[in-house]
Structure formats: C-alpha cells, structure tokens
Amino acid sequence: MAQRYGGKYSPTPPPETNPRPHRFDGKRPSPAGGRVNMLFVASLLMLIPAFTGGPEALFKGLGATLLLLAAAWLTREGLLAEDAYAARTLARRPAIPRKLFASVLTGAGLGLGAAISQPEFYPALFALAGAALHLASFGPDPLRDKGAAGLDAFQTDRVARAVDEAERSLTEMRDAILRAGDRTLEARVDAFASTARALFRTVENDPGDLTAARKYLSVYLAGARDATVKFADFYATTRDAPARADYLGLLDDLETNFASRTRSLLTNNRSDLDVEIGVLRERLQREG
Numbered sequence: 252m253a254q255r256y257g258g259k260y261s262p263t264p265p266p267e268t269n270p271r272p273h274r275f276d277g278k279r280p281s282p283a284g285g286r287v288n289m290l291f292v293a294s295l296l297m298l299i300p301a302f303t304g305g306p307e308a309l310f311k312g313l314g315a316t317l318l319l320l321a322a323a324w325l326t327r328e329g330l331l332a333e334d335a336y337a338a339r340t341l342a343r344r345p346a347i348p349r350k351l352f353a354s355v356l357t358g359a360g361l362g363l364g365a366a367i368s369q370p371e372f373y374p375a376l377f378a379l380a381g382a383a384l385h386l387a388s389f390g391p392d393p394l395r396d397k398g399a400a401g402l403d404a405f406q407t408d409r410v411a412r413a414v415d416e417a418e419r420s421l422t423e424m425r426d427a428i429l430r431a432g433d434r435t436l437e438a439r440v441d442a443f444a445s446t447a448r449a450l451f452r453t454v455e456n457d458p459g460d461l462t463a464a465r466k467y468l469s470v471y472l473a474g475a476r477d478a479t480v481k482f483a484d485f486y487a488t489t490r491d492a493p494a495r496a497d498y499l500g501l502l503d504d505l506e507t508n509f510a511s512r513t514r515s516l517l518t519n520n521r522s523d524l525d526v527e528i529g530v531l532r533e534r535l536q537r538e539g
Contacts, residue, residue, distance in 0.1 A: 287330065299312075301316065311366055318359050330350070345392055348394075414468065423480070436495070454516070457516070467509060478501060
C-alpha cells in the first residue's frame, strides 16, 4: 500500500525528538573583516613618502608604517576579544584594552607620517583626529565583567577559567581535524562544538553547576582533543574507512553525553527555581 513520504525537507517533516544542532548554530560573522583589512592596506601607503623623500622622510615613513601596522593588528585582536566577550553569558573584561591602545598607536602613526611634509602643529592635529576617529569607528573595549552581578567572585572566576580551557580544547580539535582533509568530518566536529558550547552556557548561567560538569569541560574534552589529533594524523596518510567510522561513533557518543548532561543541569536548575519560588510565595502569603 502506498505511503505518503515525509522527510526532513518535505512540507510535513517528521518530528525530531532530539534534533542535532547545526554546525553554524550560534555562529556570527567574524568581526575582524573588511574594515580591519583596510587598516593594514592603508598602513602600507606610508611607504610611498618614505621611499620618495630624503633620509628624514625614510625614517619617519617607516616608523609611521610600523605604528599603523601595530594598530591594525591590535584592532583585529580587540574585535575578536570583544566578539568572544559578547558571545558568552559570563565573561571577564579583556585584560588588555587592545582597541584603546590601537587608537593611541593610530594617532601616533598618523602624526609621525604627517611630520614628513606638514610643519609646526599640524602633525599633532592629525594625531588627535586619527585617534578620535579610530575610537569612534571601532568603539572602546569592554570595561566591566559581564553577568557577574550577585554571584560569588571566586565562583565566577572558576567558571571563566574552566570555560576558557574548554574553548581552547575545542579550538585545538578544529585545528587538528583540518589536517584530515575531510569536509564532512570538519562539519561533524563543528556540530559537536555547538553541543558542547550549550553546556558551557548552562554552567555560566549557574556557576554552581561547575562541579557536576567539570569532567565534561576538562577530562572528556581533553580526551576528545587528543583522539582528534591522533586520528587526523593517521587518517591523513591512510584514509582508513574503519578508523573514520570509529571516530564518527566517538563524536556521536560524546555529543549524546554532553546533550544529556545539559538537559540534566537545566532540569536541576528548574527544580531549584521552583523551590525558591515556592518558599517566597509561602512567605508572602504568611506576611500578607
């Protein structure tokens, strides 16, 4: 007897009880894009007056180029740090205000470059204008910790350190799997990373969950990273299909366990919330 087809992309797809996160879920375009690349290109323009003038112009031009290149690099690093700060629920402010330093270096570079041909106080005006425009274009660095209000500072520091270490493990997994030269494996690692980051966000929302999730953020991720490094080196030379299948099975098991732990923590957090709400309501009724 004929049956109506219902697939993932059909008008009436079958319900998914535990949908797997897409590898692009939660990802945003890199903030260090065209604007920062233009800073690198613009920095090299200072080489023109450096090599078309005299000895004094040479040193001033080279110095301005180096200052502007350093400013462009600091700007890129500052934007990446700010993006990581914005993506996390609980985050510490960057230890170094990279974009602020980049504004200062931009002003210094433009002032030194202007000194090649401009007399008197004009280089200082160029320096002030360049620093102000850079700060207005890229904004200041985050200057305060996020999500730490009402939480114990010691607990939040522990969570921040644990999540930073877990993120490094995921980054090393991603870098290692690139050596395998298999786009499917890269996508599978990205999907696992999305599942792992859901656990990170849950722990950040309730630092008390760190004890229950610590082995996932340290032991399991470190093991997954080491397995990925060894597999990528082996698979890149042998293209062994059984090894590939075993590695995909490992990722499936890891993803299932991470998702299960996330659901468990969320359930526990909801139970704790219900208890707190119940106690508060009872107290209000007594006093009302």
